[in-house]
Amino acid sequence: MHIHYISDQNSILNHFLAQLRDVNVQKDSMRFRKNMERIGEIMAYELSKKLSFKTASITTPLGTKDTMLIKDEVVLCSILRAGLALHTGFMSFFDEAENGFVSAARTHGASEILVEYQAAPSFEGKCLLLLDPMLATGHSMVAVINQLMKKEQPKEMHICVVIAAPEGIEYLKKHLPENIHLWVASLDDCLNEHKYIIPGIGDAGDLAYGEKL
Numbered sequence: 468m469h470i471h472y473i474s475d476q477n478s479i480l481n482h483f484l485a486q487l488r489d490v491n492v493q494k495d496s497m498r499f500r501k502n503m504e505r506i507g508e509i510m511a512y513e514l515s516k517k518l519s520f521k522t523a524s525i526t527t528p529l530g531t532k533d534t535m536l537i538k539d540e541v542v543l544c545s546i547l548r549a550g551l552a553l554h555t556g557f558m559s560f561f562d563e564a565e566n567g568f569v570s571a572a573r574t575h576g577a578s579e580i581l582v583e584y585q586a587a588p589s590f591e592g593k594c595l596l597l598l599d600p601m602l603a604t605g606h607s608m609v610a611v612i613n614q615l616m617k618k619e620q621p622k623e624m625h626i627c628v629v630i631a632a633p634e635g636i637e638y639l640k641k642h643l644p645e646n647i648h649l650w651v652a653s654l655d656d657c658l659n660e661h662k663y664i665i666p667g668i669g670d671a672g673d674l675a676y677g678e679k680l
């Protein structure tokens with residue numbers, strides 16, 4: 468697996484991550500969603516550097532300019548619910564991307580994953596980006612990928628997460644093909660006994676959309 472840490476250099480990304488984590492700022496769920504979106508935009512920009520490009524000739528009012536434009540067909544697929552705000556950020560940069568949504572529910576203390584809902588376009592031969600802010604045990608991500616890959620194979624797969632636990636990364640390495648890319652904004656310390664990332668941010672879905680029953 469090729470792992471890319473997008474916060475290995477200090478940048479304004481640190482501010483957005485700090486606000487996501489800060490218990491006082493977290494009370495403002497609109498800011499939480501906005502920061503998730505902004506991190507999606509930054510990650511989309513960094514990831515775009517690894518895509519395939521082709522030359523295009525652009526006509527200006529005064530001449531023409533050869534420019535390198537993205538050749539890959541991009542499909543964005545987020546995991547419900549917490550992936551939605553991140554998805555919005557990616558969409559605002561990959562404006563021609565097709566979009567898919569898959570549900571994953573952690574049951575029995577996060578050891579079993581229910582993947583019940585799937586609405587995704589064909590990604591055969593395309594560049595598939597899987598979006599979820601949290602990679603904790605990695606079980607949700609692997610369950611979703613196994614479900615999606617039953618029928619089709621993308622040309623390239625990029626997993627995009629904001630906060631990752633080392634346990635989740637090890638799980639992906641064990642259960643997914645080697646040629647996958649993993650994009651991470653922050654690598655945190657470990658999981659607690661409830662499979663939450665420490666120090667993490669808490670429950671990303673609840674912080675963005677409110678507590679569920």
Ligand SMILES: O=P(O)(O)OC[C@H]1O[C@H](OP(=O)(O)OP(=O)(O)O)[C@H](O)[C@@H]1O
Pocket residue numbers: 546547548549550571572573577599600601602603604605606607608635662670671672673
């Ligand atoms: O790596 P794992 O241990 O599988 O955990 C990560 C999953 O947990 C969170 O979703 P959650 O189940 O809380 O659903 P939600 O988005 O509806 O809150 C998160 O957004 C991931 O999908």
Ligand SMILES: O=c1cc[nH]c(=O)[nH]1
Pocket residue numbers: 549601603662663664665667668669670671672
């Ligand atoms: O820390 C965690 C782990 C899983 N899901 C979350 O939202 N947060």
Ligand SMILES: [Mg+2]
Pocket residue numbers: 549670671672673
């Ligand atoms: Mg949740």
